[in-house]
Amino acid sequence: MDQNARADMIAGLLVCGAGIVIAVYAYANYPMGSLRRMGPGMFPMGSGSILALLGLVLAINSWRSLRAETGRDWPTVQFELRTAFLSVVGVVAFALLLRPLGLIPAVLAVVGISALSDGKNTPLGIGVLALFLAALATIIFKFGLGMSFPLFAWNWS
Amino acid sequence: MTFADNIVLGLETALSLNNLMWCFVGVFMGTLLGVIPGIGVLAAISMLFPLTFQLEPTAALIMLAGIWYGTTYGGSTASILLNVPGTPSSAITALDGYPMAQQGRAGVALLMTTLASFFGGSVGIILLMGFSGTISQMALQFSSTEYFALMLLGLIAASGMTSGAMIKGLIMVCLGVLFGLVGSDIYSGARRFTFGLVELADGIALVALALGLFGVSEVIASVGKISAKGVDPASVSFKAMKPTRDDVRRSWFPMLRGSAVGSFFGTLPGTGPSIAAFMSYALERRVAKEPERFGKGAIEGIMGPESANNAADQTAFIPTLALGIPGSATMALMLGALMIHGIAPGPQLMTEQPALFWGLVMSFWIGNLLLLVLNIPLIGLWVRLLTVPYQWLFPAVLMFVCIGTYSVNNSGFDVLLVAFFGVLGYVLRSLSFPAAPMLLGFVLGPLMEEHFRRAMLLGRGDPMTFLHRPISATVLLITLVLLIWGIYSAVSKRSASRSQRSEPR
Numbered sequence: 001m002d003q004n005a006r007a008d009m010i011a012g013l014l015v016c017g018a019g020i021v022i023a024v025y026a027y028a029n030y031p032m033g034s035l036r037r038m039g040p041g042m043f044p045m046g047s048g049s050i051l052a053l054l055g056l057v058l059a060i061n062s063w064r065s066l067r068a069e070t071g072r073d074w075p076t077v078q079f080e081l082r083t084a085f086l087s088v089v090g091v092v093a094f095a096l097l098l099r100p101l102g103l104i105p106a107v108l109a110v111v112g113i114s115a116l117s118d119g120k121n122t123p124l125g126i127g128v129l130a131l132f133l134a135a136l137a138t139i140i141f142k143f144g145l146g147m148s149f150p151l152f153a154w155n156w157s
Numbered sequence: 158m159t160f161a162d163n164i165v166l167g168l169e170t171a172l173s174l175n176n177l178m179w180c181f182v183g184v185f186m187g188t189l190l191g192v193i194p195g196i197g198v199l200a201a202i203s204m205l206f207p208l209t210f211q212l213e214p215t216a217a218l219i220m221l222a223g224i225w226y227g228t229t230y231g232g233s234t235a236s237i238l239l240n241v242p243g244t245p246s247s248a249i250t251a252l253d254g255y256p257m258a259q260q261g262r263a264g265v266a267l268l269m270t271t272l273a274s275f276f277g278g279s280v281g282i283i284l285l286m287g288f289s290g291t292i293s294q295m296a297l298q299f300s301s302t303e304y305f306a307l308m309l310l311g312l313i314a315a316s317g318m319t320s321g322a323m324i325k326g327l328i329m330v331c332l333g334v335l336f337g338l339v340g341s342d343i344y345s346g347a348r349r350f351t352f353g354l355v356e357l358a359d360g361i362a363l364v365a366l367a368l369g370l371f372g373v374s375e376v377i378a379s380v381g382k383i384s385a386k387g388v389d390p391a392s393v394s395f396k397a398m399k400p401t402r403d404d405v406r407r408s409w410f411p412m413l414r415g416s417a418v419g420s421f422f423g424t425l426p427g428t429g430p431s432i433a434a435f436m437s438y439a440l441e442r443r444v445a446k447e448p449e450r451f452g453k454g455a456i457e458g459i460m461g462p463e464s465a466n467n468a469a470d471q472t473a474f475i476p477t478l479a480l481g482i483p484g485s486a487t488m489a490l491m492l493g494a495l496m497i498h499g500i501a502p503g504p505q506l507m508t509e510q511p512a513l514f515w516g517l518v519m520s521f522w523i524g525n526l527l528l529l530v531l532n533i534p535l536i537g538l539w540v541r542l543l544t545v546p547y548q549w550l551f552p553a554v555l556m557f558v559c560i561g562t563y564s565v566n567n568s569g570f571d572v573l574l575v576a577f578f579g580v581l582g583y584v585l586r587s588l589s590f591p592a593a594p595m596l597l598g599f600v601l602g603p604l605m606e607e608h609f610r611r612a613m614l615l616g617r618g619d620p621m622t623f624l625h626r627p628i629s630a631t632v633l634l635i636t637l638v639l640l641i642w643g644i645y646s647a648v649s650k651r652s653a654s655r656s657q658r659s660e661p662r
Binding site for chain 2: 141
């Protein structure tokens with residue numbers, strides 16, 4: 001992977017923006033204290049400011065190499081949107097389902113949803129895999145380690 | 158207590174049946190996960206370390222160490238057999254290991270790397286035993302000023318030594334520090350960056366951050382890119398493992414040199430095993446009589462780097478245990494695990510908890526030995542695991558990530574955090590920001606704040622206090638030199654586009 005100056009410039013600006021937001025938020029919401037007795041806001045404000053500065057340096061650096069190499073075709077950064085989306089939705093589904101419904105529905109959800117992201121998986125394969133892993137999780141975590149979540153539940157909290 | 162007493166105490170602790178069993182479980186599970194392509198050492202450790210929370214501290218730490226060896230070793234196995242390294246240090250093993258496998262000598266390569274690991278590890282352990290005491294004696298005089306300076310050095314060094322641009326490493330460190338500040342302020346109790354969420358009052362869980370950053374984002378990055386390949390079982394049978402006399406003769410000096418190189422780089426902040434392995438490979442190539450053999454299955458090319466990275470693995474524990482300052486992201490995870498168990502590593506650890514310290518050190522040895530015993534008969538099993546299609550493995554990985562995270566605090570919120578850090582980690586990875594410095598910043602950030610504020614309090618609000626004390630002034634000077642050197646090399650190399658290596662540890 002080459003250093004991608006165009007993507008880096010945008011990333012640098014975003015980081016810089018985040019740093020400013022953090023520093024301002026810390027300054028506005030938490031007491032600063034004095035240098036001798038620092039309040040809870042001092043260190044976060046400092047770190048946020050440094051972050052903003054670093055982001056700015058990255059952005060300026062990348063901008064300079066963009067200018068130095070005009071005409072070069074920078075590749076666009078590729079994101080595996082489908083995989084990222086399905087994997088994350090799977091994890092979120094696990095988090096939201098475990099509490100009310102118990103272990104097995106949560107496992108079926110995370111496995112079933114994330115497995116969709118690989119085109120090589122067939123619906124039947126996903127079903128078998130999800131059931132197999134649910135059984136495995138039950139054996140390892142419920143019976144093996146004796147962890148305290150129900151397998152199935154309704155409104156467990 | 159004398160040195161011999163300590164060793165006996167250590168052996169007693171490490172050899173107790175309970176600890177031995179957990180060491181075995183750790184090594185086994187670690188190798189199992191390490192072999193799976195696409196799961197690096199950091200991801201494997203963070204997936205397994207929730208399991209240790211159920212144990213008492215000594216057993217937990219011993220199991221963690223076992224997990225760590227296992228993952229490292231499993232990574233080498235995958236890179237030799239399939240040329241899909243999970244870590245940069247095993248990427249170097251793949252340079253000559255994979256050609257050996259293609260020549261039908263996979264068995265020899267695997268056996269010899271096991272031996273090299275054991276040898277390098279042993280050298281590292283001896284150094285660890287020898288030097289930890291001296292260093293922690295010295296460190297007893299350190300005040301917050303020195304600690305702050307050392308931590309700063311560690312963070313700057315870690316961001317400079319990773320692949321790619323130093324500025325990106327620094328940004329990641331800084332982000333990590335900020336994530337580390339979330340939660341209650343230790344001095345005033347004020348809740349910072351919690352946005353009214355009760356779940357964040359105790360801060361972001363280390364496991365959630367590590368698993369999101371390394372587990373989920375690695376899965377996203379490798380889905381559809383890894384396909385299982387067949388491995389000829391005959392090439393890893395017992396018979397095929399026997400090295401020729403020539404192999405053995407060629408291996409001695411690379412092992413010795415590799416151990417020396419590794420021990421040195423392991424102790425330096427920010428360098429660690431991958432740099433050690435790389436340096437050792439370069440060294441072997443330089444001293445070789447026929448350098449053209451390298452890259453085509455030269456046994457020196459696996460023996461040197463493998464001893465180096467294992468020696469470095471061990472000596473990296475010196476600053477972590479004696480000072481409480483981890484030099485790499487892996488060590489930061491170990492430190493985090495210790496703190497979760499209520500142990501504060503530092504100069505007092507050796508005197509206050511000798512059983513834990515020496516038990517851990519001795520269990521390093523036993524872990525290495527177990528690795529040797531376990532892997533020679535089990536290589537066949539690992540090979541079979543490699544043939545499981547990745548499209549079935551990754552949903553299983555995600556499931557273990559979810560359950561593992563949940564189990565730490567019984568908190569569904571932590572699992573949501575995993576999703577958040579998974580997305581963040583994936584985006585940053587795609588933009589070639591190194592993830593490891595962020596973990597280091599996350600663990601060190603709160604400690605740095607604490608020491609900084611205490612140092613300023615003791616120094617009556619004068620920042621010059623950091624320069625008035627000789628040790629901290631020296632350390633800060635080194636930090637400054639590193640920073641300038643990093644900026645200079647970035648500017649001078651800017652025109653040439655550099656190639657990017659995979660995730661550092």
